[in-house]
Amino acid sequence: MNRVLTLAAYNVRILLSERTWFFLAWALFGLQIAVYGSLMSKLVSTAVPNYLFFYAIGLMVITVFDSGADVGRHFVEHAHEGELPYFLSLPVSRGGFLAAQAIYGVANTMIKVLPPLLGVLWFVGDLTIQGAVFALISMFLLGLGITGIMVSMSFIAFKSVDIYSAFLAGLSALIVRFSTVFYPLIFMPSFYSPISVFSPLTYGADLTRWVLGFDPNFLLNPILAAAVVTGVAVGTLSLSARIVDKVIEGVKAA
């Protein structure tokens, strides 16, 4: 366990050494809320009360998704910069290695999401410790699920980085657009809404909104959302553990 933490800490230190990216991410979040979010909120406020809040949480969920994707890219970079064989030669089980990646992913996500979350809650006058903690737990579970998906998909990169990049871009477009991050499910047309239920972001976004007290009439059943988010996290992490153990062989990627 100590070695897993040492490995994770080393990755997190690398992350913290690139703090400019965090300031940029926070600044972009603020800009997006201030310009696009506030304008959209005025346009749709008759249909969705407090759309700015709805939108801000959606944007945070996208940040969680991007951070999870970062972990996948980080993993692939390890392989293509020749570091993966080194990591695989360290005295850590393959599961421990994956856990270290997941801890890195969680740290990455929390650093990017926590300040915007606190900022948004403070701005809407709903900043409570309870709300912030439950929202973080919800996004943490979603982040684990996305990390699991991305690491599971990373084996594609061992065949071709180009295909992996194209696949990731396509997957991102589908998962984000066909979800409830920007629009409540009840407003989606019938040809569109069935696809949304296949996006984990739908459940993560609605669960986070529910724990922060958004009107449940616009959201999925929270028990269903919590079950799906947890199931995706457990399922994809188990799958990625199996892939790391059975499929990925570092030297082939070097």
Add this chain to the structure above:
Amino acid sequence: MVILGPNGSGKTTLLMILCTILKPTSGTAKVVGIDVVEEGTKVREVMGIAFQEARGFWRHKPSSILRFHASMFDIDPEKRQDLIERTMKDLELWESRDKMFMHLSGGQAKRLETAKVLIQRPKLAIFDEPTSQVDLRGKRKIWDKIRELRDQGSTIIVATNEVREAEYLADRVTILHQGQRVVCDTISKLKDAIAGGDIVEVDFEDPVSEKLADDLNGLGGDVSLSSDGNQLRAKVSKAEDWVPRMTSASYVAGAKISSIRITEPSLDDVFLHFTGKALADQP
């Protein structure tokens, strides 16, 4: 143990299997009695590998990379810094300690790779072409440190296609060719296995008599005399056995020897003998 073979002979694949990065497609492999497939984590605890391609963190400094490596292998934190400093100085990396990995030369990166294993002092230390891209002075330093590690009790496996490196480091040599182990033995036994592998050149003060020439031919090996009869050249299996018999015969015949030169076959000759191809000719 040195694994000798040309590029593509399977050296690196074998090492990757031993250090659990690759899984064997068939058969079993054990490191200090531990199965590499069943108990990979335990294997990784007792072995260390210096990769053929230096594996580093591009934006990190050598000292930081070594500190991380030491912490992963539970090197005593109190001794860690001193050990890292000493090893870096031994390998002439100390001056580069604050450079980023991506700014190191190929030779420095290789030395850093070696340094990881040296500070770790594993039971089984694997070096995959440890001195490729390293200058001559650096090669000798790395070789000496590897031998020092062996003297401290580590089992060493070195994969190389450099004959000189193999000669310097090997207690035993395994020749790999096209993924197959051709032979494994000590260098002297491998060389002795080549019939006529030792070349003995003898200079006599006076031309050799016909009788002595016949006697020397009867000692075995392929013996030839120079046209003036003063020089003899013999290809023999074991020079250490043949030379005393030759000096006795010369003494009995009253022939005075002015010099004797013995040339052993190189490992390249050994490779040629066992595989039918010269090491240098391989791709």
